[in-house]
Amino acid sequence: MSAPAPAPPLPDAGGHFGPYGGRYVPETLMHPLLELEAEYFRAQQDPDFQAELTYYLREFCGRPTPLYFAERLTRDLGGAKIYLKREDLLHTGAHKINNALGQVLLARRMGKTRIIAETGAGQHGVATATVAAMFGLRCVIYMGAVDCERQALNVYRMKLLGAEVVPVHAGQKTLKEAVNEAMRDWVTNVRTTHYILGTAYGAHPYPVMVRNFQRIIGDETRRQILEKEERLPDLLLACVGGGSNAIGLFYPFLEDSAVRMVGVEAGGEGILPGKHAARFHGGSLGVLQGTRSYLLQDEHGQIQLTHSVSAGLDYAAVGPEHAWLHDQGRVEYTYATDAEALEAFARLARLEGIIPALESAHAIAECLKRAPQMPRDALIVVNLSGRGDKDVAQAAAQLQLQMPI
């Protein structure tokens, strides 16, 4: 008996991860996406491009980020040994700049002079505004009006960096509407403009391109844990909005069957329509903003409202590669509620002196549940995808109600 043929690499030529992904956009964007795809794959093979990316990641962004042993958290939970991948220590404060930098270098190769992006929590907007400033490119950031309010600090940061921030008032005024507006801008200015999509979502080649720009998180983690522990971790944890920090951590470990992986979605106020953003718990297959994946929709296919305390996870759809990994059973997807995330936020701050982003706090919340159930020689890596400075005002207001100090 011959061994089964190896599975074909994903995504396929059309950007499909099994039944997910693809390219569902108006005709005006098709040619630009095909051009982007061709240029991206050329750049990926180009040693000069890779050298330039590596240079800026190291010198400008501060890579590699530490894989930090969270000693007091480990002791407090009394189970598995917990490491934190410190993407929060990157320049601008989150993993988003890995992708923004890669894409801005690509935009320059393509001769684009104007950069646009959507942002939810503002971290991707800040990262994009930063790299645009660094290369002297015009920059427009679309952000839901509700998010502008709850992430005001990041709005000021983007403005300081010279970006124009456009509040989006349509629909529920959060990330999904910001993406719609960015796509409308792109379709209108496509000859001069590159759209730096911030997560592993959207039409091909975005999901694969963003994953590849973010896989450095997992590549470093793998090297670092082998140095420190001389073995691979037992469990990887990451929060999942669109899913870029999670896929970045998970991807280099997918072939290691002993490494379990859990993606943590936003459970909001609980799994009721309009109260959460847990697409694998109440979502169904659909097509939104360029790709086919799990999304929150009503019986007719209208996209449902979402809620999360964390603006970066407050999104109705999830990246197509996550949908594929979910169906394969390779990655498990769970959720943390707003209350659990806030508790994790406060706990990490007090125990470790690290204030996590509310997004990342969802992954910490899952760690709080799992670590005590695991033996002391087990290893967990949590992706601390961003820092929580932006969330302090919001968290302070909420925590005072829920746990008076």
Next chain:
Amino acid sequence: MNRIEARFQHLRARGQKGLIIYIGAGDPDLEATRQLALAFDRAGVDVLELGVPFSDPLADGLVNQLASQRGLAAGATPPRVLETVAAIRRDSQIPIVLYVYFNLLHRRGLGEFIADAARAGVDGLLVLDLPPEEADSYQALMREAGLCAIWLVAPTTPEERIARIARRASGFIYYVSREGVTGMQERVSDTIAAMTARIRAHTALPVAVGFGISNPDQARLVARHADAVVVGSAVVDRIARLGRAPDLVEQVAGFVQSLAAAVKGGEGGSGAGTAG
């Protein structure tokens, strides 16, 4: 024969240009949609393009986004839009194209949506965010149901894509005359003559031109190069401003009549002959 094909055959035989009018279904309510459709038929409209409201209309400018919201608020779900088409069919044979975002088909099931549409009396679908690359099963189901699959060609569409799209198209080709979302503009694009000629090199189908045509003068200008002119936002904008005014249908139909006169009046001749 499909009503769209029959209508264009008729226009071609008479050496006339066509007028396609877009409105959002359920704006301000579905009964108004029915009455507008019947009034458009009387006013000389050749094809009614009916937008099915969607929560995230990312190819649309503000005017049509707001129409979509009003449609959703009025309860214009896909089944109710199809009921309205069936109601129009009782009184009119005006060709009807649904302008729709793919998720609404996907959610119902492609086969089911297409069969429902055909049964209700729809003649064609224009799925905004479904490119030919993802459309194999869609195409087969559309052919089976006898519906025209209307495809867009954009200013950014290169030659080989035009050829590929033309091979799949039926009814007519819709040339989006500028990069951007739907909406009105001051002047019409100057690339229309060249692009319509390029499209005709690949197909004998009629070429309709739309996006941004807002008044009779522009419509007349575009009709020199196109087989049909599409006017959307300018009509939707009037509906928005009139709202539930008692003379809504009369007023909008009057505007549409002026567009029809501009498109059809005077200038005859085949589209191909005037394209250069």
